[in-house]
Amino acid sequence: MTRKNNSTSWRKADNIASRPWTGSVREYDLVKELTIGVVVVGFLVLGVSAIFGSPDEPSVSLKGWAIAAPADFVATAAKELGSTSDTAGYGPPYNATPDAAQKIGPIDLQSLSGVRIRVDTANDFVIAPLETLPSPPAAVADWTAATDQQRSDWTAAYSDALAAAPDNAPASVAAGDYGPVPALTGALLDMARNGNLDGVLEGGGNFYNMDYTRSLLFLGDGTYFPDLAASQHLTGDQWGVMNETGDTPGQSWLWLFSLLYQVEPFKSSPNADALVVVTMLVLTALLTALPFIPGLRSLPRQLPVHRLIWRDYYRNR
Known part of the structure; x- marks a missing residue:
């Protein structure tokens, strides 16, 4: 008997989706919304690009x-x-x-x-x-x-x-x-x-x-x-690798690569390019192997920088 009641209840609940809607109804123009969305977003993109975009310098020929x-x-x-x-x-x-x-x-x-x-x-x-x-x-x-x-x-x-x-x-x-x-x-x-x-x-x-x-x-x-x-501030002694044309900032993730060209012994060496490349390879290898190097892998726990960043979380702990 219990099984039958449960089955009946399940069927009734399952039929809720097929019931007709009795609430209020209003017209909805999907094409109009799409058109407004595209136009508004398009103007926003063009406006922001014109204000904050990189300069479009003509190509040199x-x-x-x-x-x-x-x-x-x-x-x-x-x-x-x-x-x-x-x-x-x-x-x-x-x-x-x-x-x-x-x-x-x-x-x-x-x-x-x-x-x-x-x-x-x-x-x-x-x-x-x-x-x-x-x-x-x-x-x-x-x-x-x-x-x-x-x-x-x-x-x-x-x-x-x-x-x-x-x-x-x-x-x-x-x-x-x-x-x-x-x-x-x-x-x-x-x-x-x-x-x-x-x-x-x-x-x-x-x-x-x-x-x-x-x-x-x-x-x-x-x-x-x-x-x-x-x-355009693009030469080596102007940190050119981190700039686009003019004063527009470029690839900020290359700061370390560019930094090496500004300091000795790289700056005055005739083998600067080779030295910088090898140095970056060594640093990349150290970063990759960091989880496996005793002492270095413990630095995040020894230096409480994370506690400063998430100080609200650690305040009462």
């Missing part, structure tokens, strides 16, 4: 460089031809320049992977792009036919003449034996001003390309690009 600082562009192109730029002497992974790699003691970490992205600055940044023109300048053939010593003498003489010219302007360079160098750098300047050099260095012969290695290396060898970085 070889065309912009050639127009804004033609003298620096020509001087850099001459260095690329003479293989005296920073990229030409960087070492792995771009070239096999002796003693260019950073080391940790006797260990040459930079050379472990070898020269994987080979860059010949004279050919890749100047000669090969000029050869893509419908009518390559005759100076290309003169350069190709010259000996390495002749090329070195021409570029050294032209670089010195540029440095001595008023405002370093190519048009003010004194007469001298510069071979085809002035014609090559002038043709490359015109190519960059027309916007063609960006496509050649970035495209690499492919229509779809995301490899900006060569254009960035070329830009970095001049003074125009580094000066832009300095004006």
Whole structure:
């Protein structure tokens, strides 16, 4: 009998969901609510982004460089031809320049992977792009036919003449034996001003390309690009790794990585990058192994920082 009553009660309770609603009813427009929600939230997002968002600086291009600082562009192109730029002497992974790699003691970490992205600055940044023109300048053939010593003498003489010219302007360079160098750098300047050099260095012969290695290396060898970085507080001594453009804060979690570049012995070491990387690897390993290191793993209990944070909880304990 009890079982039957329980079964009946369960069925009655189960049928509550099927009972008709007897309370008040009002219209509800889901589409209207959705539209208002999207519009309001959209305006809020746009407004907050406009007020607090990061600056949207225009991208730096070889065309912009050639127009804004033609003298620096020509001087850099001459260095690329003479293989005296920073990229030409960087070492792995771009070239096999002796003693260019950073080391940790006797260990040459930079050379472990070898020269994987080979860059010949004279050919890749100047000669090969000029050869893509419908009518390559005759100076290309003169350069190709010259000996390495002749090329070195021409570029050294032209670089010195540029440095001595008023405002370093190519048009003010004194007469001298510069071979085809002035014609090559002038043709490359015109190519960059027309916007063609960006496509050649970035495209690499492919229509779809995301490899900006060569254009960035070329830009970095001049003074125009580094000066832009300095004006935006992005250089190493300005904690650039923690900034976006201007004074906008960036990746705050990289503070320790950036801090090491500001202190000795990292700050003045020619192997700073390698030292910082190895130091961060050691610190990361220590952090990972912290739960297993006697003494260190007890520090949270010995230092009552948690009691200060949750002082309301520990006040009466």
